[in-house]
Amino acid sequence: MILEVREIDVFYGSIQALHQVSFEVAEREIVTLIGPNGAGKSTTLRALSGLVRPRSGRIIYQGRELSRVPAHEIVRRGLSQCPEGRRVFVNLTVLENLEMGAYTRSDRAEIAASLERVFRHFPRLKERVRQAAGTLSGGEQQMLAMGRALMSRPRLLLLDEPSMGLSPLLVEEVFAIIQDINRAGTTVLLVEQNAAMALAIANRAYVLGAGRVVLAGAVADIRDDPRVQAAYLGDVILDAPGCGPAAGTDAAASRSREETRA
Amino acid sequence: MAGVLEQILNGLQLGFVYALIALGYTMVYGIIRLINFAHGDIFMVGAFVGVLGYTVWGLPFPVAVGVAMLVCAVLGVIIERLAYRPLRYAPRIAALISAIGVSLFLEYFCSLNFVFGPNYRVVPRPFEVTSFSVAGVTASNIMVVVTVVVIALLGALQYLLFRTRTGKAMRAVSQDHDAARLMGINVDSVISTTFAVGSALAAAGGVLYAVAYRQIWPFLGIMPGLKAFTAAVLGGIGIVPGAVLGALIMGQVDVLSAAYVSSQFRDAIGFSILILVLLVRPTGLLGSRQPEKV
Numbered sequence: 001m002i003l004e005v006r007e008i009d010v011f012y013g014s015i016q017a018l019h020q021v022s023f024e025v026a027e028r029e030i031v032t033l034i035g036p037n038g039a040g041k042s043t044t045l046r047a048l049s050g051l052v053r054p055r056s057g058r059i060i061y062q063g064r065e066l067s068r069v070p071a072h073e074i075v076r077r078g079l080s081q082c083p084e085g086r087r088v089f090v091n092l093t094v095l096e097n098l099e100m101g102a103y104t105r106s107d108r109a110e111i112a113a114s115l116e117r118v119f120r121h122f123p124r125l126k127e128r129v130r131q132a133a134g135t136l137s138g139g140e141q142q143m144l145a146m147g148r149a150l151m152s153r154p155r156l157l158l159l160d161e162p163s164m165g166l167s168p169l170l171v172e173e174v175f176a177i178i179q180d181i182n183r184a185g186t187t188v189l190l191v192e193q194n195a196a197m198a199l200a201i202a203n204r205a206y207v208l209g210a211g212r213v214v215l216a217g218a219v220a221d222i223r224d225d226p227r228v229q230a231a232y233l234g235d236v237i238l239d240a241p242g243c244g245p246a247a248g249t250d251a252a253a254s255r256s257r258e259e260t261r262a
Numbered sequence: 263m264a265g266v267l268e269q270i271l272n273g274l275q276l277g278f279v280y281a282l283i284a285l286g287y288t289m290v291y292g293i294i295r296l297i298n299f300a301h302g303d304i305f306m307v308g309a310f311v312g313v314l315g316y317t318v319w320g321l322p323f324p325v326a327v328g329v330a331m332l333v334c335a336v337l338g339v340i341i342e343r344l345a346y347r348p349l350r351y352a353p354r355i356a357a358l359i360s361a362i363g364v365s366l367f368l369e370y371f372c373s374l375n376f377v378f379g380p381n382y383r384v385v386p387r388p389f390e391v392t393s394f395s396v397a398g399v400t401a402s403n404i405m406v407v408v409t410v411v412v413i414a415l416l417g418a419l420q421y422l423l424f425r426t427r428t429g430k431a432m433r434a435v436s437q438d439h440d441a442a443r444l445m446g447i448n449v450d451s452v453i454s455t456t457f458a459v460g461s462a463l464a465a466a467g468g469v470l471y472a473v474a475y476r477q478i479w480p481f482l483g484i485m486p487g488l489k490a491f492t493a494a495v496l497g498g499i500g501i502v503p504g505a506v507l508g509a510l511i512m513g514q515v516d517v518l519s520a521a522y523v524s525s526q527f528r529d530a531i532g533f534s535i536l537i538l539v540l541l542v543r544p545t546g547l548l549g550s551r552q553p554e555k556v
Binding site: 049050051070071072073074075076080081083087088089090091092096099100101103104148149152 | 427430431433434437438440441442443444445446447448449
């Protein structure tokens with residue numbers, strides 16, 4: 001296992017965002033965390049990257065405890081995150097954004113090689129290297145954010161909602177690139193609200209609801225599970241305490257996406 | 263006409279000094295959204311250390327400037343570590359109050375007899391002052407020194423921010439702390455670097471100010487500090503070129519209002535600009551983003 005998360009609890013102030021969340025990711029897998037808005041998917045990734053600290057539980061990455069390591073050290077260990085909402089540095093150029101992605105590395109030749117690899121995955125970025133990142137379209141910003149996360153040469157790449165705000169065509173493109181990245185040897189942990197797309201490319205899935213893992217298994221089993229079917233076809237909200245109306249709208253949203261795809 | 267041009271040159275000299283202070287205000291604001299009200303007092307410490315350097319310690323003038331910059335860089339880092347970092351996640355007003363506390367501490371600590379003492383001191387010049395005139399306009403070599411030093415430091419800052427890994431990291435952190443952390447950037451050490459750079463620039467400004475205006479005391483930093491703060495707000499707080507632009511305008515406003523209106527009204531006119539900017543265009547001349555409350 002490249003990553004083992006064991007019973008982590010995360011709090012924001014007095015509000016508990018994660019309850020005893022456990023899951024694992026094996027080398028070279030694509031694992032997806034799906035679930036409605038507010039289920040704790042992003043919080044889980046933030047905990048892995050050290051942006052929030054679990055109050056209890058363990059995060060073991062490549063056999064070593066991660067939950068007390070500073071965020072900037074975690075990147076050095078080969079765990080990189082492309083955050084929700086892209087979070088590119090809008091006033092920096094595309095090239096500077098990618099350079100920041102390689103901040104932990106010093107070998108110029110290797111950085112140049114990574115840059116070439118990123119341009120192979122995202123040829124459109126190469127045409128825009130001198131442009132301020134804020135002038136890119138949403139899809140280009142998503143590609144920049146993913147390219148930037150790859151510049152540290154991660155062994156484990158965390159992707160938070162890479163499909164958010166993208167047109168269906170771009171979503172297809174981004175997901176194809178995720179598969180390419182994975183085939184090239186990078187393990188991927190993918191957080192998605194677009195469950196159908198995530199389940200289409202992942203090996204295994206965990207379903208989160210109200211800060212708990214409510215279901216885990218191979219994607220085929222998850223896809224056929226009546227509760228997931230129900231949740232993502234929008235009839236019933238996910239069978240977990242505290243899934244509010246947000247879950248309902250989310251289910252409706254993914255149903256309409258399903259329909260577009262069909 | 264020559265008289266007006268000379269006043270404009272005087273305004274330029276003062277504006278350059280303000281620019282060195284305003285940069286620290288704006289950089290610190292850019293990176294942690296804090297108005298560092300102790301910044302003017304760092305400028306004062308820089309003035310004292312520089313003057314002591316080339317008088318009491320007998321250092322060559324450029325070395326004295328370097329020592330003042332170094333001492334203030336360290337001072338800035340210590341202040342951030344002790345007075346601001348513990349309040350990083352507290353409500354913003356807490357750090358602001360802490361900054362005012364640091365400011366008062368520096369002023370009164372430096373007033374102690376075993377530090378700098380409470381009195382005005384007249385500053386000996388580190389070099390002979392010579393005047394020369396070009397096309398009927400008289401200027402001094404002090405003006406030349408101030409201009410050369412400030413342009414050199416602005417060039418160095420530009421190089422740092424746009425050509426070095428550290429400078430790019432500073433720009434990245436000023437946009438998004440968490441995204442910078444996800445790049446493996448140590449945000450705390452980038453913040454420390456920002457304080458070091460800003461404080462060093464203020465120290466250089468302090469030494470130049472002392473040499474140009476020849477009087478120093480522990481409360482020296484208050485007025486230039488407020489003027490430079492106004493300059494930073496005028497240009498757009500958090501925006502580096504804005505600080506320089508605002509400072510050059512404030513230098514002219516100060517000198518021209520003292521020369522052609524009344525020196526008693528000089529500060530009133532300067533701070534009316536602050537009020538006006540905050541009312542009419544809180545993002546400043548070069549700012550376009552949403553105004554931020556201090």
